[in-house]
Amino acid sequence: MWIYEKKLQYPVRVTCGPNPKLAQYLLTQYGGPDGELSAALRYLNQRYTIPTNEAKGLLTDIGTEELAHVEIITTMIYQLTKDATVEDYEAVDMGSFYAIRDKALFYSDSNGVPWTATYIQAHSDPITDLHEDMAAEQKARAVYEHLLNLTDDPGVKDALRFLREREVVHFQRFGEALRIVQEYIDAKKIY
Amino acid sequence: MMHTPYPGIYPIPFMPMYVMMARAYVPYQTYIQAYPLTEAIQKGTLFPELYQPYIEKDPHWKGEK
Numbered sequence: 001m002w003i004y005e006k007k008l009q010y011p012v013r014v015t016c017g018p019n020p021k022l023a024q025y026l027l028t029q030y031g032g033p034d035g036e037l038s039a040a041l042r043y044l045n046q047r048y049t050i051p052t053n054e055a056k057g058l059l060t061d062i063g064t065e066e067l068a069h070v071e072i073i074t075t076m077i078y079q080l081t082k083d084a085t086v087e088d089y090e091a092v093d094m095g096s097f098y099a100i101r102d103k104a105l106f107y108s109d110s111n112g113v114p115w116t117a118t119y120i121q122a123h124s125d126p127i128t129d130l131h132e133d134m135a136a137e138q139k140a141r142a143v144y145e146h147l148l149n150l151t152d153d154p155g156v157k158d159a160l161r162f163l164r165e166r167e168v169v170h171f172q173r174f175g176e177a178l179r180i181v182q183e184y185i186d187a188k189k190i191y
Numbered sequence: 192m193m194h195t196p197y198p199g200i201y202p203i204p205f206m207p208m209y210v211m212m213a214r215a216y217v218p219y220q221t222y223i224q225a226y227p228l229t230e231a232i233q234k235g236t237l238f239p240e241l242y243q244p245y246i247e248k249d250p251h252w253k254g255e256k
Contacts, residue, residue: 171217
């Protein structure tokens with residue numbers, strides 16, 4: 001069960017909008033392969049078969065936080081597009097985006113490739129699953145760094161830096177869960 | 192008493208006592224100090240040792256600082 005708090009985990013105020021091109025770049029962290037939706041669904045699905053209470057709790061907690069990150073990304077996209085005109089879309093060659101959806105969001109990457117469940121995996125083997133999770137955090141961190149290189153909007157950069165740092169922290173926590181699971185498996189072999 | 196569901200494995204050491212080939216290890220964090228809460232939310236972490244910000248490339252110098 002979840003309790004919803006009607007505020008963002010980290011406040012977002014885009015400095016300079018409308019900027020539909022930047023919104024398009026950010027879209028990969030919404031419905032892209034290493035985006036926040038992929039992360040949330042990956043972790044909230046893997047938690048059922050992972051051993052140890054620490055790892056179960058961690059996957060639930062981080063999976064929930066990734067849903068909060070989805071909200072931060074969508075808020076940025078909304079703020080960057082809400083006042084955009086048709087001409088603004090045409091000026092940056094995004095008429096095809098406007099033609100399909102106007103300003104609606106869709107679970108896709110920046111190139112419009114729709115989200116697919118093949119982005120995520122689950123194998124029940126806890127070593128395997130935790131390695132996938134750690135890899136996912138590194139991939140998301142790298143994409144945030146690419147996004148930071150693509151914009152000079154101070155408000156967007158501020159939120160991107162926060163989200164990137166959370167990937168670093170999550171990698172550490174999954175690494176600690178891996179250490180516990182390694183010790184747990186080794187101890188079972190002895191007793 | 193601390194709740195220890197899996198006897199014999201706690202405390203998890205900073206790094207494993209016996210390191211094995213073909214295994215990945217992340218150092219196990221123990222509490223040292225915390226940022227003040229307002230600074231922590233701004234940085235994205237409570238812990239100074241986990242604060243590892245990205246140094247951005249300078250576009251005017253072809254990616255080199």
